[in-house]
Amino acid sequence: MNRPTLHDVARAAGVSYATADRVVNARGGVADKSILRVQQAIESLGYERDIFAANLSRKRVYRFLFILPKGDHSFFSALRLAVDSEAVLRLADRVRIDVIEVPALDSDALAEVLENHDDDCDCMAVVATESPRVAAAITAMRERGIAVVTLVGDTEPEGRAAYVGIDNVVAGATAGRLLRIAHRDRPGLILPVLGSLSARDHRQRLEGFLPVLAETPALRALPAVPVNDRRDLMRERVLDAISAAGGDPITGIYSIGGGNRGLIEVLESLQGPRPFVVMHDITPTSYRGLMRGLVDAVIDQKPAQEVALAIDVMKAIADGRDWSDPARQITPTIYLKDNLPDIGGQGDIK
Amino acid sequence: MNRPTLHDVARAAGVSYATADRVVNARGGVADKSILRVQQAIESLGYERDIFAANLSRKRVYRFLFILPKGDHSFFSALRLAVDSEAVLRLADRVRIDVIEVPALDSDALAEVLENHDDDCDCMAVVATESPRVAAAITAMRERGIAVVTLVGDTEPEGRAAYVGIDNVVAGATAGRLLRIAHRDRPGLILPVLGSLSARDHRQRLEGFLPVLAETPALRALPAVPVNDRRDLMRERVLDAISAAGGDPITGIYSIGGGNRGLIEVLESLQGPRPFVVMHDITPTSYRGLMRGLVDAVIDQKPAQEVALAIDVMKAIADGRDWSDPARQITPTIYLKDNLPDIGGQGDIK
DNA sequence: TTAAAAATGATGGACGTCAATCATTTTCTG
DNA sequence: CAGAAAATGATTGACGTCCATCATTTTTAA
Numbered sequence: 155m156n157r158p159t160l161h162d163v164a165r166a167a168g169v170s171y172a173t174a175d176r177v178v179n180a181r182g183g184v185a186d187k188s189i190l191r192v193q194q195a196i197e198s199l200g201y202e203r204d205i206f207a208a209n210l211s212r213k214r215v216y217r218f219l220f221i222l223p224k225g226d227h228s229f230f231s232a233l234r235l236a237v238d239s240e241a242v243l244r245l246a247d248r249v250r251i252d253v254i255e256v257p258a259l260d261s262d263a264l265a266e267v268l269e270n271h272d273d274d275c276d277c278m279a280v281v282a283t284e285s286p287r288v289a290a291a292i293t294a295m296r297e298r299g300i301a302v303v304t305l306v307g308d309t310e311p312e313g314r315a316a317y318v319g320i321d322n323v324v325a326g327a328t329a330g331r332l333l334r335i336a337h338r339d340r341p342g343l344i345l346p347v348l349g350s351l352s353a354r355d356h357r358q359r360l361e362g363f364l365p366v367l368a369e370t371p372a373l374r375a376l377p378a379v380p381v382n383d384r385r386d387l388m389r390e391r392v393l394d395a396i397s398a399a400g401g402d403p404i405t406g407i408y409s410i411g412g413g414n415r416g417l418i419e420v421l422e423s424l425q426g427p428r429p430f431v432v433m434h435d436i437t438p439t440s441y442r443g444l445m446r447g448l449v450d451a452v453i454d455q456k457p458a459q460e461v462a463l464a465i466d467v468m469k470a471i472a473d474g475r476d477w478s479d480p481a482r483q484i485t486p487t488i489y490l491k492d493n494l495p496d497i498g499g500q501g502d503i504k
Numbered sequence: 505m506n507r508p509t510l511h512d513v514a515r516a517a518g519v520s521y522a523t524a525d526r527v528v529n530a531r532g533g534v535a536d537k538s539i540l541r542v543q544q545a546i547e548s549l550g551y552e553r554d555i556f557a558a559n560l561s562r563k564r565v566y567r568f569l570f571i572l573p574k575g576d577h578s579f580f581s582a583l584r585l586a587v588d589s590e591a592v593l594r595l596a597d598r599v600r601i602d603v604i605e606v607p608a609l610d611s612d613a614l615a616e617v618l619e620n621h622d623d624d625c626d627c628m629a630v631v632a633t634e635s636p637r638v639a640a641a642i643t644a645m646r647e648r649g650i651a652v653v654t655l656v657g658d659t660e661p662e663g664r665a666a667y668v669g670i671d672n673v674v675a676g677a678t679a680g681r682l683l684r685i686a687h688r689d690r691p692g693l694i695l696p697v698l699g700s701l702s703a704r705d706h707r708q709r710l711e712g713f714l715p716v717l718a719e720t721p722a723l724r725a726l727p728a729v730p731v732n733d734r735r736d737l738m739r740e741r742v743l744d745a746i747s748a749a750g751g752d753p754i755t756g757i758y759s760i761g762g763g764n765r766g767l768i769e770v771l772e773s774l775q776g777p778r779p780f781v782v783m784h785d786i787t788p789t790s791y792r793g794l795m796r797g798l799v800d801a802v803i804d805q806k807p808a809q810e811v812a813l814a815i816d817v818m819k820a821i822a823d824g825r826d827w828s829d830p831a832r833q834i835t836p837t838i839y840l841k842d843n844l845p846d847i848g849g850q851g852d853i854k
Numbered sequence: 855t856t857a858a859a860a861a862t863g864a865t866g867g868a869c870g871t872c873a874a875t876c877a878t879t880t881t882c883t884g
Numbered sequence: 885c886a887g888a889a890a891a892t893g894a895t896t897g898a899c900g901t902c903c904a905t906c907a908t909t910t911t912t913a914a
Contacts, residue, residue: 558902
């Protein structure tokens, strides 16, 4: 009736406890036929090692390392916050989380950290950027026996053990759909604003966005304007685009990346009917924008949830369990003025 | 450096291990001053009992009981599915989940089960309905030492230990906002369709919905039509409402409860411009509706996530930990055609 | 002051796994 | 067939807590 122990397995397999132990912990030095018999016994008894006993015995502390981007993006600070708060929560589960920060969007800096890191962790989570060098470093990590989970940004699927994050193509398509809903059958002129052309996430969002928009002939998309995630450029270029449009007013704006404070400034200064505005990620800026009615929708990737999921995945990897759990995949979440989450203090309205 | 053990606590408090043990496990027979000293030692050392060791020692299996509604609502089957699949996942963590099903929306049946249940579980999750008898039964449970978490539907906050689910007022407001977005500044006539007037959740949604709509004078809401979550009534009453509106076409429909297959049938038969349609919960019906363009938005409460969160909360309660974790609260999620999650098989298109 | 009651100390066996050691048996190699 | 190598068995002490028992000390009540 009770769960079988490794002793039961050994008995059933007709070997000693020591041999069964050698098999399950891959200590080596066991004949193939013994391995087989133990595995069969495990199978037929439905043995699963007792996590409590195992963790107690090896005084196991899961050591996870997060490599996070550091920059003045408020999304990054939100991510950092999420990691820190989750770190505290998981302490009781014997999970210890360390964080290394690297300059945002700097593939070489990231690669450097990855290459020079001496392995004292069970698993790593990396906000990856697209770069052969990063990809290579991740693969090298894998070869050194450390699994790497990519967190918000992905690389080549080759080396990494899993990707935890939203599908940015889907996110872009969702933005497109929102703009279509806001226009219904009316014609409109849409301005996509791109953070940086080189960021894979941003390109993917645009990729998802344009086709959805194109389904309606009434909606015309202007060429995407790059603003390098910078507030000042955002301001300047959006104003330019508005005046360039002339009499044909811009009825929708999709801000794909950062620099949204600049966009808010523009929106504030605008006379007459506002365009329908969609941006990404709940930050103090976007939060206030929504509350004040300057922004209509924010597509969020729920960093806290991503972090929690990432840790679950890392733990599963460390335990050698299976970690595919589609039920918990992260989907881009739409926030309107009304379903905003409480964001503790962070989003205080001045 | 390492976490302190109970031995350390005892030493620091100047008592024996046995006494410290008596204190932390509330076995009684300890002088007040000793209790105090142990508590102080715990405090200053930051002692937390090692859950792995504790659970191992007492051969602990977390036994959780879910009381779920059984009916032909597809939402309920989705919930059931979520519980079952989570149950398998958590087996490895020594969590054992049992399920009792009761007729949906039948407060007395639910109360009966609660009242007659003999306590062999650590914690219960209940999809509660609003009823004094249910509330009383939950409070009685608490007095018998079993914490009760309400899951998708809540009761009086008195007796229950926590509520895991969305805020239905917020959900309604979100639906209202979507309809406003779809109309922008154009006038419109909105038909709210109510599952059942007596369901607290549905009333709350309507409560949240109407004020948001009322902010725009251009939008007029018809009186809410109750359809008792029934497909046939839905069909009949919506058709009635449409013809009653006469030349003034209905431009938006908010379906607050069940019976959506009937609504889909109506929408299919409609000539001319479709109304903007918002409904609740991803089910095969709503999923197909979205895919086919008959439904514009679905507000989902993510049952799988709710269940997972509920189990986390129950575990925290059973361990005597703190379980408030705002970062993981469930917010109503908006699904459009593009950000639909994969729903395994369940949502197959015909 | 004494007996009873309460509080404390000391101790040891679980729980199931991990990790190591040493002795013994089996298998392979030349 | 001997000697080396490989495989296996047997055993033991952690890990930290729970739970029980028994002996001893301290406090309380009569």
